[in-house]
Amino acid sequence: MIIGIDIGGTNTQGVLFERGKLKAKRSVEGNKLKHALECYRFLEKKASGRCRVVLTGGGSRKIRKRDFPVPFRKVGEIQALGKGGQYLSGRGSIFVVSIGTGTAFVSVKNGRARHLGGTGVGGGTFYGLSKLLIGRDPDSTERMARRGTGKHDLTVGDIVGSGIGRIPAKATASNFGRASASYGKKELAHSTLKMIGETIGVMSYFAAKTVGQEKNIMLCGRVSLNPLVKKFIRDTAKLMGAKAEFPENAEYCAAIGAALL
DSSP states (O other): OEEEEEEOSSEEEEEEEETTEEEEEEEEEOOSHHHHHHHHHHHHHHSSSOOEEEEESGGGGGOOGGGSSSOEEEOOHHHHHHHHHHHHHTOSSEEEEEESSSEEEEEEETTEEEEEEEESOSHHHHHHHIIIIIOSOHHHHHHHHTTOOOTTSEEHHHHHSSOBTTBOTTSEEETTTTOOTTOOHHHHHHHHHHHHHHHHHHHHHHHHHTTTOTTSEEEESGGGGOHHHHHHHHHHHHHHTOOEEOOTTGGGHHHHHHHHO
16 A cells, blocks of 8 residues: 655645555645645545555655654656656556646656656646736636637737648737737636647647657646646647647646656
């Protein structure tokens, strides 16, 4: 019985594995010791016996042996994402796009997970712009964005009158390109989520293409659950000729990988 806990930049996720199967999971807002302990205590009660504990994520670096009620070990986040991506996709070779506070790109081939970089556009961007531009929490921003149309974004067709190469006329040429005094909050919310989703989608494609995995992209992390962001990422990937999937339990990818390493 193994508990894997991923202490990220914003949230903490934990999973319990028994006999190689996922038995329980827990997500907590926050990335401090108390949040990791909350995950542990919840999952420990679900176990049928004594558990081993494995930690990963940036927040795990600050946790000392004496901070936890039981012994634990730590594993690298890149390795955890790679292993978790293999488990969730059911494939040995996979390109993992982890949308956490920022977004990381991890290529898994021949049993090796390799970090290819990332972007600062991620869940933290969504949270920050929701507060600063719209004055709402992310869930409220997403609901508001569903009523937006994207009419304030400039398309390729708006600029050149037609598509360019593989890019159709309706594709976005400039997010927020029609900024004006009539920019209502629902349109602002829509453009914000569209910018985040399209940026992640385009960068995922180009990063995956450098290692020949553009048809084998798997997205994970809490933001990947957002229906509108997911749509924008999927539409962008399809436009670029990529294939992207959003598996069940995607937000627990690193925690799952930690438990299985």
